[in-house]
Amino acid sequence: MQPIIQTKNLCKSFGDAPVLSDVNLDIFAGEIFGVIGRSGAGKSTLARCFNLLERPTSGEIFFGGTELTSLKPAELYKARQSMGMIFQQFNLLMQRNVLDNVCFPLEIAGVKRADARKRAAELLDVVGLADKAKAYPAKLSGGQKQRVAIARAIAPNPKVLLCDEATSALDPETTDEILELLADINKRFGITIVIITHEMRVIETLCTRVAVISGNKLTVEEVARNG
Amino acid sequence: MDEFLREFAPMLAEGLLDTLYMTLFSTFLAYVLGLPVGVLLVVTDKDGLKPHAALNRVLGIVVNILRSIPFLILLIAVIPFTRFVVGTTIGSSATVVPLVIAAAPFIARLVESSLKEIDRGAIEAATAMGASPWQIVYKVLLPEARPSLILGAAISVTTILSYSAMAGIVGGGGLGDIAIRYGYYRYRTNVMLVTVAILVIVVQIFQEVGAKAAKWGDKRL
Ligand SMILES: Nc1ncnc2c1ncn2[C@@H]1O[C@H](COP(=O)(O)OP(=O)(O)OP(=O)(O)O)[C@@H](O)[C@H]1O
Ligand SMILES: [Mg+2]
Numbered sequence: 001m002q003p004i005i006q007t008k009n010l011c012k013s014f015g016d017a018p019v020l021s022d023v024n025l026d027i028f029a030g031e032i033f034g035v036i037g038r039s040g041a042g043k044s045t046l047a048r049c050f051n052l053l054e055r056p057t058s059g060e061i062f063f064g065g066t067e068l069t070s071l072k073p074a075e076l077y078k079a080r081q082s083m084g085m086i087f088q089q090f091n092l093l094m095q096r097n098v099l100d101n102v103c104f105p106l107e108i109a110g111v112k113r114a115d116a117r118k119r120a121a122e123l124l125d126v127v128g129l130a131d132k133a134k135a136y137p138a139k140l141s142g143g144q145k146q147r148v149a150i151a152r153a154i155a156p157n158p159k160v161l162l163c164d165e166a167t168s169a170l171d172p173e174t175t176d177e178i179l180e181l182l183a184d185i186n187k188r189f190g191i192t193i194v195i196i197t198h199e200m201r202v203i204e205t206l207c208t209r210v211a212v213i214s215g216n217k218l219t220v221e222e223v224a225r226n227g
Numbered sequence: 228m229d230e231f232l233r234e235f236a237p238m239l240a241e242g243l244l245d246t247l248y249m250t251l252f253s254t255f256l257a258y259v260l261g262l263p264v265g266v267l268l269v270v271t272d273k274d275g276l277k278p279h280a281a282l283n284r285v286l287g288i289v290v291n292i293l294r295s296i297p298f299l300i301l302l303i304a305v306i307p308f309t310r311f312v313v314g315t316t317i318g319s320s321a322t323v324v325p326l327v328i329a330a331a332p333f334i335a336r337l338v339e340s341s342l343k344e345i346d347r348g349a350i351e352a353a354t355a356m357g358a359s360p361w362q363i364v365y366k367v368l369l370p371e372a373r374p375s376l377i378l379g380a381a382i383s384v385t386t387i388l389s390y391s392a393m394a395g396i397v398g399g400g401g402l403g404d405i406a407i408r409y410g411y412y413r414y415r416t417n418v419m420l421v422t423v424a425i426l427v428i429v430v431q432i433f434q435e436v437g438a439k440a441a442k443w444g445d446k447r448l
Contacts, residue, residue, distance in 0.1 A: 051355055073359070080357035091348035094447045095370050105356040107366065136446040149352075156356075 002065060004029040004159055004192050005050055010059035012045055019045050021216040023059070029159070032186055032193045034203040034223065037213035043196045046213065047164050050194070051083045052076060064159060081109050084153030084191075088165035090145040092137040098124065098148050099133040105156045123151040126188075127181060143174035147181065154185060161185070164196045179205050235418055238405065243425060245319045246401035249391045253323045254384050257330035264290065264331070265338025266364055276350075276360035286335075293332040298390050301325050302397055319400035322391060330387050337379035341372045374445035381437020385430045392426060402426055 003026035010023040019042040027033045035043050048054035049061060052068050061068045063079055071079060084105075092101050102120035103113075111119070124130045127147040137145055146166060153161055163182065167175040183206055186193050195206060203210050203223060211220045268286055271279040296304070302325045306316050309324040345368055353367045369376070392403030402422045410419020442448065 053351060053355055077357040077359050080355060083355070085352065085355040087348060087352065089348050091346070091352035093349055093367065093371060094346075095373055095445075097446070104353070104366070108353075108356055108358045108362055138447045153356075162355075 001028060003027055003062070004064055005194070006062040007049070008060040008062070010046075010049060010061065011057045012042070012049060012054065013057050018216050020049075020056075020213075020218070023218045025211060025218065025220065027160075027192065027194060029192050030186070030190055031208050032183070032195065032206050034207035034210035035194065035196045035213065036198065036200065036203055036210055039198060041213040042216065043198070043213055044164050046211075046218075047085075047162050047194065047196050050160075050162060051080050051085060081105065081156050082158050083160045083162060084156070084158040085162040085164065086146065086149045086153050086166045088168045090137070090142070090149045090169075092145055092148055092152075094137055096136075097133070098129065098135050098137070098140070101137065101148055102152045102155050105152060109156050111156075119155060120151070123155050124148075126154075126185070127151045141174075142170050143177060146170065146174075146178055150178075150181060150185070154189065154191060157189075158191060160192045160194065162194045162196070165198070166195070167202060168197070168199075175202070176205075182206065231417065235421070239402070239421065239425065242400075242402040242405045242422070243429070246388065246391055246403070246426075246429070249319045249322050249326065249394075249399075249401055250384060250388045253326035253330060253387050253391070254380070256323065256327045257334050257383065257387070258380075260327065260331040261334030262338055264335035265342065266368070268335060268339040269342045269368070270360060270364065276363055290332040290335050293328065294336070296329075298325070298329050298393055299396065301329055302394060302399075306397075317398040317400070322394040322399035322401070325394065326387055326390055329390060330383060333386065334379070334383050337383060338376065341375035341379055342368045344375055345371045374441040374447075377437060377441040377444065381434050381441070384433045384437070388426070388430060388433070 005027040007023050007025045010020060011018070012020040023046065035046060037043050045054055049056050056069065063083065066079060068076065068079060093104065096104070099117065099120050102123055103116045106116035106119060121130070121133065124133055127150055129144060129147050132140065132144065137148065140148065167178050170178065179202065182193055185191055195202060197203060207223050209220060210223050211218050264286060268283065270276045271283040273280065305325045305328060309321050310316050312324055313321050315321050349367055349371060350363060353363050358366065391399065391401055392406065395401065395403030395407040398404060402425060406419045406422040409415040
């Protein structure tokens with residue numbers, strides 16, 4: 001089976017400091033893949049290489065068989081539209097209401113306004129925020145903001161959803177709700193999910209496999225499941 | 228008092244209209260030039276969406292040079308250029324030329340600082356969603372900076388207004404011209420005082436309206 005995300009000899013350093021060296025990783029379609037490691041281990045750097053927010057120093061990154069580092073800018077923008085991403089700080093647009101935030105990636109992709117709004121409303125339903133469509137992000141709780149961010153990330157029907165410490169700013173109950181939502185999205189839409197976290201608990205609740213980053217190196221393990 | 232009003236009210240009204248025309252028209256033209264330059268300064272910055280060190284430096288230097296020329300000197304220095312563009316060097320339309328040249332770089336810096344306040348996370352999220360740098364400029368940077376840009380516009384209008392009054396020295400038209408002709412050359416102090424009072428009130432109004440508009444449109448509040 002061809003991996004949906006694959007890195008070959010991926011190296012990344014900032015100046016002289018190596019963060020990732022020689023990472024070879026396969027992530028398969030439909031799985032929930034975890035990445036764990038200490039603070040500063042390079043988890044975010046790895047995730048940001050997957051959509052080329054960070055350019056690797058050397059090595060290759062394949063997304064659905066396409067090598068990303070050699071793409072022209074316009075092709076890269078197109079490829080990124082098939083990869084959603086959510087963040088610890090939510091990163092919503094504060095001057096747009098919830099519905100228009102979810103419409104954003106659809107506008108980027110050139111979807112017609114009426115269709116975009118229809119799709120966005122459907123997704124707000126999926127994340128349980130249909131009643132907040134007209135609210136502005138400043139008026140939402142952390143958990144609600146992350147739900148909006150999730151709706152926004154999956155609006156263009158991406159193949160992959162990258163989650164960088166998506167629950168680290170949330171309390172334990174809200175974290176569980178968000179993890180449940182992610183599991184649901186994975187099942188319902190078949191979106192591959194990559195979870196970056198420093199909490200083993202998050203990995204244990206969701207992931208089938210996990211990459212452990214330590215000392216610039218990465219080892220992939222199966223996650224033991226009890227129950 | 229009645230006497231005074233009968234004598235000067237029509238002239239003051241005309242002066243006020245001239246001042247408003249100069250100020251608003253200059254502000255508009257200065258934004259046409261300054262806004263894109265401000266955006267370019269942010270976009271070509273080393274942490275920007277499309278870093279371009281050479282272009283960034285050139286723009287920065289041009290802006291700094293124009294900003295460091297005192298307005299009175301600029302006013303006189305651009306006279307040949309003004310004559311070429313407008314056909315005359317006195318009156319309100321002639322004053323628009325130096326006002327635009329003085330205000331555009333100032334506005335470029337205001338726009339630059341407004342856009343730099345935008346949270347990097349929002350820009351990063353848009354990048355991750357596949358937005359092009361141009362899409363990020365007009366769908367993220369400018370809309371997210373709207374309240375700050377409106378405040379900047381209020382500052383610009385009031386600054387340009389006070390500069391336009393200075394142009395009275397060289398027969399620039401408007402209230403500043405009246406203040407200098409009557410107050411300075413003819414010792415009609417009361418005319419000058421009334422003129423200054425009108426200027427103060429106009430500045431207050433622009434500033435208040437700008438601040439209200441910025442606050443009213445800010446969805447973070
Ligand atoms: N833009 C950058 N410039 C320089 N160094 C950087 C940059 N981004 C990250 N680093 C460094 O790379 C290392 C890995 O950072 P990264 O953010 O990937 O860690 P992380 O595992 O995500 O940590 P955390 O759990 O704190 O988020 C750190 O030592 C960090 O200081
Ligand atoms: Mg991190």
